Each structure stands twice: as structure tokens, then as C-alpha cells.
Amino acid sequence: MSNAARPTIRTADGRGRKSASLLGTVICAVVLALVHLVSGYVIWLACLIEPDGFWDTDAAGKSDIAAGIGLGIAVFGGLLTLAFVKAGWLRMWWYALPVALAVAALLRLTLLAPEL
Numbered sequence: 001m002s003n004a005a006r007p008t009i010r011t012a013d014g015r016g017r018k019s020a021s022l023l024g025t026v027i028c029a030v031v032l033a034l035v036h037l038v039s040g041y042v043i044w045l046a047c048l049i050e051p052d053g054f055w056d057t058d059a060a061g062k063s064d065i066a067a068g069i070g071l072g073i074a075v076f077g078g079l080l081t082l083a084f085v086k087a088g089w090l091r092m093w094w095y096a097l098p099v100a101l102a103v104a105a106l107l108r109l110t111l112l113a114p115e116l
Contacts, residue, residue, distance in 0.1 A: 003046035021089065028084040032094060034079040039101045046108050051116055060114045071105035074098050 046066035051059040078098035084090045 011018060022091045024087070028087075028089045032077060032080060032084065032090070032097070035073065036097045036101060039070050039077055039098075039105075041072035042073060043105050043108065044067055046070055046105070047112070049114065051114050054116050057116060060116055063114050064109060067105045067108040071102055071109070073107055074101035078102065083092060 040073045043066070044062050049059050049066065051057070051061040075098070078095070081090065081098055085092060085094060
């Protein structure tokens with residue numbers, strides 16, 4: 001089957017775009033939105049955990065674990081973003097989301113870590 005038989009959608013800049021490419025963009029955007037939502041939620045939970053006092057080392061450890069898991073999910077989302085941008089399904093601005101989440105997780109692990 002030739003490429004000419006596929007329906008083409010015209011974008012705002014006048015370039016043609018195949019409907020399969022549009023479907024790929026939507027699927028990639030939904031997948032990345034879910035991954036970033038999970039990462040943001042885990043990092044938010046890490047920021048909510050505060051120790052009750054100097055004796056509460058358990059809360060500080062759980063905050064570090066949650067921030068580390070959030071950082072891992074953000075890195076995974078960054079790798080997915082890299083793959084989707086290289087495939088041409090998403091634009092470069094999608095890199096901003098995993099970078100912002102990774103910075104938030106790193107800040108929680110270092111400068112904003114709970115003090116005992």
C-alpha cells in the first residue's frame with residue numbers, strides 16, 4: 001500500500017500530517033502524562049513527609065525513599081520522552097516536564113531534605 005492512500009490532516013503551518021502520526025502523538029502524550037502524574041504524586045508525597053522530632057528517623061528515611069522513587073520515575077519519563085521526540089511524535093518542550101520533576105526530587109533529596 002502506498003503512502004498516498006492514507007488520509008492526510010493539514011496542520012496550522014500548512015504541512016500535511018498522516019492520521020497514524022496524529023494517533024501516535026495522542027497515545028504518546030497520554031502515556032507521558034500518566035507517567036509524569038505518577039512521578040509528581042510520589043515527589044509531592046515525599047515533600048509532605050516531615051519528621052515529628054529528632055527521634056523520628058523513620059520519617060526522614062521514608063521521605064528519601066519516596067523522593068528516590070519519584071526521581072527514578074522522572075528519569076524513566078525522560079527516557080520515554082527522548083524516544084517519542086526522536087520518533088517525531090512529540091515536540092521538544094516535552095523535555096521540560098521530566099526535567100522539572102527530576103529537579104524537584106533532587107532538591108528534596110539534598111537541599112530540602114527533612115532535618116532531624
